[in-house]
Amino acid sequence: MPAPEAVAALEPVPAPRVALPRPFLLGVDGGGTKTTAAVLDLRRSTLTTATAGPSNLDVVGLDGAAAAIMEAVRGALGRAGATAHEVAAAVLAVASADTDENQEALRDRLTELRPVGRPLVLNDVVAAWAAGTLGRPGVAVISGTGSNALGVAADGRTWRCGGWGHLLGDEGSGYWIGLHGMRAAVEFRDGRAPWSALVPRLLAFYRLDLVESVDDLVYGSLDKAGIAAFAVEVAAAAAAGDAVAHRILTEAGRLLADQVRTVIDRLGLVGEFPVALVGGTFNSGPPFLEAFTALVTATSPHARLVRPRMSPAVGAVLLAARQAGAERLVDWAGLGALRA
Known part of the structure; x- marks a missing residue:
């Protein structure tokens, strides 16, 4: 808080x-x-x-x-x-x-x-x-490299949800999407998951010859922002019809919406109020934004999803x-x- x-x-x-x-x-x-x-x-x-x-x-x-x-x-x-x-x-x-x-x-x-x-x-x-x-009552939700949500009620009460960093949280962020895109490629390599266009995209994006090389990259030189950067490739794969990428974006939208719904519930926000969408992950395409919107408006139908002014x-x-x-x-x- x-x-x-x-x-x-x-x-x-x-x-x-x-x-x-x-x-x-x-x-x-x-x-x-x-x-x-x-x-x-x-x-x-x-x-x-x-x-x-x-x-x-x-x-x-x-x-x-x-x-x-x-x-x-x-x-x-x-x-x-x-x-x-x-x-x-x-x-x-x-x-x-x-x-x-x-x-x-x-x-x-x-x-x-x-x-x-x-x-x-x-x-x-x-x-x-x-x-x-x-600066008025409402909610802001960040989804960029990381994720976070804050609400302020008309009486000045505040509640924050998320913002725990990439080891404890950052659900629905660029980092979360990028990491799960990488995991999809690794799981295909293991035989645990179906083929996805994320496999060749991963190799091309990080200039790798083999999926096996990704662990040296992640545990060696790649930082949080470097992993989050792969979210762009996940979004592109989803736009091209890849089912695995589509599923990752949908889940990310749902997880982020859960943070917003928690803030709304804790503050007792009702009626019309803004929910400001901040950060580049909101440009990831329909799977992400539609899942996010559906969950938020299901319980707060009069919430106004706005881009910051x-x-x-x-x-x-x-x-x-x-x-x-x-x-x-x-x-x-x-x-x-x-x-x-």
């Missing part, structure tokens, strides 16, 4: 401050594949962004995450013509930043941001929620504006057109 200070950031500030001596806001979205920093100039309503490598704490560790975050932040601030001394508030939404301890440890490593004061470090799903709902990095900027009391100074719907 979000920390108390994170929950406070979800609550709208009643009135904006008249003038901000520091005219910039900073938001960061850090995941298992990339890190994006976005800087908003409140005077001009202009947005600048920069991207660096992954910053998922479970994947690259605290030092690696801090390095990627600061590379992206320096780039975005530089393009905005700003320094950290001119930033009114900063929200860093980082995958696997789940506890007070690792959030504080990450903040301690971001020494260049100390002029900001105390940047708020959150799990990346919180920024995805802000981006998908414009802005990127998660801009969602983090929205939360920074909320922290600074500047949320009402910005046309967030219009800003969303400048997607980071």
Whole structure:
């Protein structure tokens, strides 16, 4: 669950401050594949962004995450013509930043941001929620390299489901799909499963001569993002009519929907509310999306499945504006057109 200070950031500030001596806001979205920093100039309503490598704490560790975050932040601030001394508030939404301890440890490593004061470090799903709902009650579900879901009720209660990483969870994610695509090829090699076009796709994608070589690859040099990358091939095989790939995508959609349904049930969400779909896995094709949609709407028929109006990095900027009391100074719907 979000920390108390994170929950406070979800609550709208009643009135904006008249003038901000520091005219910039900073938001960061850090995941298992990339890190994006976005800087908003409140005077001009202009947005600048920069991207660096992954910053998922479970994947690259605290030092690696801090390095990627600061590379992206320096780039975005530089393009905005700003320094950290001119930033009114900063929200860093980082995958696997789940506890007070690792959030504080990450903040301690971001020494260049100390002029900001105390940047708020959150799990990346919180920024995805802000981006998908414009900071209003509803649910956001991430399915990219990993998976996660967060809901916020009208009374401010929150519930998160998933986000346990690839060893304990990540069901319905690109990693889960890629891994099960690889397993399908291995199981065919063993004689435990039927032929699938995933076998030649696996060999071609990773430039292997034999299926037997996949274990050296997976246990040797391939990381989480490298396994998740194979999800694109699973989607392509399903689109071409492969039954095994189709089944993998369908199951992934169902597992992801189960996270969303758990959030909805825990919060008691009823009637119409948004469910924001965040991440590239939602582009995997009909088997995934139809299975996901069917399960969510079976119990919440008035839930609105929406694509975010802005990127998660801009969602983090929205939360920074909320922290600074500047949320009402910005046309967030219009800003969303400048997607980071």
